[in-house]
Structures are given as C-alpha cells and as structure tokens.
Amino acid sequence: MEPYYSEDGIRIYHGDCRDVIPRLDVEQFDLVLTDPPYSGRTHDGARTNREGDRQRPFIKFASMTGAEVASVFELCAVRLRSWLISFVDWRHMLLLESTPPSGLRFVRFGIWDKPNGTPQISGDRPAMGWEAIAILHRQGGRMVWNGGGHRAVWSSLRESNVVHRTQKPLRLIKQLAAEFTQPGDLILDPFMGSGTTLRAAKDVGCRAIGIELDERYCEAAANRLRQGVLF
Template sequence: MKSYYSDDLVTLYHGDSREITDWLAADVLVTDPPYGIGWKRHGGGVNKNRGDRHEGIVSDNDTSARDAALTVWGDRPGLVFGSFFAPAPPHRHLLVYRKPPDSGVLGSTTGWRRDLEPVYLTGPWPKRAARWSSLLETATRASGSPSSPAGRYGHPHAKPVDVMEQLIDACPPGVVAEPFAGSGSTLVAARNLGRRAIGVELDERYCETIATRLSQGAFDFGAVA
C-alpha cells in the first residue's frame, strides 16, 4: 500500500489500522488509542485553544478499536495509553502520566483535577533492574495554551514529545508501531531517538499535521511553555 509520508526512519499510512497491516511488522507497540471515554461529551467538545467545537475522537465511544489492535498485535511488547474511566486492557504493569498543571479541570467535581492517565505495559517485557519511576512527567507547563501540543497541532489528546521519548527510550529495541498516530508525537519521538517507526492515522487532517511535523527537517521537541 502506498504510504502517506515516508522518510529514512518513519512511514505513515492514512487509513484504518484494522485494515492496514504494515504496522504489524514492527517490534514494539507504543500507542495512544481511542480510550472509550467519548471525548466529545467531556467538556462539550469545545476546543478551548480556538473557541470552536471539536467533532471528537473517531472510535472513542468504546474500546473496540483499541482492543482489536491489541488482539492482532498479539503477545508482543506494548505501551498503551488509557483512561482511569474506561476498561483497562490486560497488562503486566501500570505507569502513570501526570499531565501539565492546568489539566483535568473539565469534568472534575471533587476538588481534585483529573490530571492523570494510565499507561499499560502489555505483552512480555525483558527483565531489567528497577531504575525508572512509574510516574511520567513533562516539561510542558500547560495543556490549554496555544503553545501546548493540543494548541499547536489541533488534537485534544496530543502528547508532549518528551513523554513519548521517555517511553520509547525504555522500550525493547526494534521498530515502533503506532496504529493510532493522532498528532504524530510517537512518530516524532521515535525519529528524534533515531528509531524506525510505522504509523497509521484514520483522519487525513492529522496525517497532514504529522507529515508537516516530520518534514520540518529538525528535531521537534514539543512546546514547553
């Protein structure tokens, strides 16, 4: 199948990862899939960076797209972002991503912000001495500003590149697969670390965003403002 974008390290396909199978040739899965939380209903679907409405995340009404990808991926190493408000996939360890300080206000009624996301380690992982914290943090200081990943790339779940680099740097060696590429942070992080990666994205507007980020010819470290 013809790729949407390709360079020496990264190949991106436009389409449904349940129909495009090239990503299955990779060695480790690093993905930020639809969580099953129906994002459009959370916060009214408003993009607070531009004041317009966002149509939501495709296939986010349940976890079926994520689960289908994990089924065909099989018993191989994976890192899978999720939500504490949606069913978890089978996993062997749990990491926690702490979002920027202004995150998690919408939908919170308890006084505590919803500013944490689980990251599930799936499949077999090599045995190693414990040397990393299971708490992941970013140098990005805001999620709602125009300079944030969401503000810059128009995707409400855009992850900071520094977080994705932490995860990929700890992965077993080999090609990285991202069947739900979104704004492209996983692919950019892999490229920054000199690793090959294969991505698939269903929404063509985000394919265009990813191609622009990757074709800049310079390291994209994401916003830290």
C-alpha cells in the same frame, strides 16, 4: 499498499488501522506506542469554553469501547516482539488487566502525571490531573527495558501549542520510546494522530510506522517529520 509518507525509516499510512496492520510488509514490531480514543463517557465529559450556560465538546472524533481497543491490540500482538505501551481510558484499563488481549500479558498500570492539567471547570470537585498508561508485553518473552528501577509514573507538562486535541507531549513520548527500545528498533503507532510517536522515534534513532484515519493529521505528521531532529 503505498504509504502516505515515507522517508528515513519512517512511514505513514492513511486508513483504518484494523485494515492496514494485516497488510504491512514487516515481520515484527519491537514496540507498539500509541494513544487510542477513550470511552464515550470520557469524550462526552470533556468540555471547554463556556458559552453562557453551555459548554462545547473538547473531543470531536469517535470514541472506542474497551473491546474495540483490545481487538486492535490483538492485531498488533501477532507480530509484536516485546512491549505494548498505550495511553488508555482508565475504564479500558480495567478490561485490559482483567482480560488481556490475546497474545499479550498485562504487566503494569502506569500514570502520566500532568502538573499543569486542566482544572475542574465546575470547581465543585478535584480535577483529574493524570492519565492512565497500560503496560503490556507479548506472551512468552523476557521483559527487558532501559528504565532500571524507574517507577511507572511519568511526569510531564501538557503542551499548549498542539495540532491534535489529545496530543501528548513530545518530551514524554521520547522518554517512553527511549526506555522501551534500542536504536534501530521499529515502533508502531496504530492511532498516530499528529505524529508525536513518529517524531519521537526519529529523534531517538528508531524506525516507525504510523497509521491515521484522518488525512488532515497524516499531513500534519508528515510536516513534523520533515523538520530536523529535535533535542
């Protein structure tokens, strides 16, 4: 299986992660750090830019059920050495906690606090202002990380100049990558999007594999990786 991009320990594969993961020529991943699609209800509720009395959908790619997300996590767990950290729909979080994917144990419900989060368009209720981060670990292994007593709350501003609709801040992903890996570790992102996890891995001295279904984002990620290390 030929990668879409490969350089300096970073590889991109174009395809469905459910097909690609079993075919990867690696023994283990040290960390899975990813951001899968959210539920249909969340996607449908994300609207922007009023057009008269109508609003346009903000997210146009397909949603996933909690069971579908869990099935991908089970594929990852087969060769996972330690942590799986994922931004998730809070509805998916409930399933991951009550019924952890095979090979994984649920450790903590984390939070990304967004100080500049989108205000509530209707103005008739408080805005969300946060996203859930699922923190899981492979079964049977000792939990080790670099965050000490840090709470499972990470505060980071949303970026305005983004390639992907749900792109996470590079600063935030770099912090997560640094806290849950050692230099030289291998990070997997099965829902790569515009490549923020791979960009972060490169900047903190890790190897990485990203998988993305939409070829446009494979190219966008490759272009980001061709830049120098960002400090």
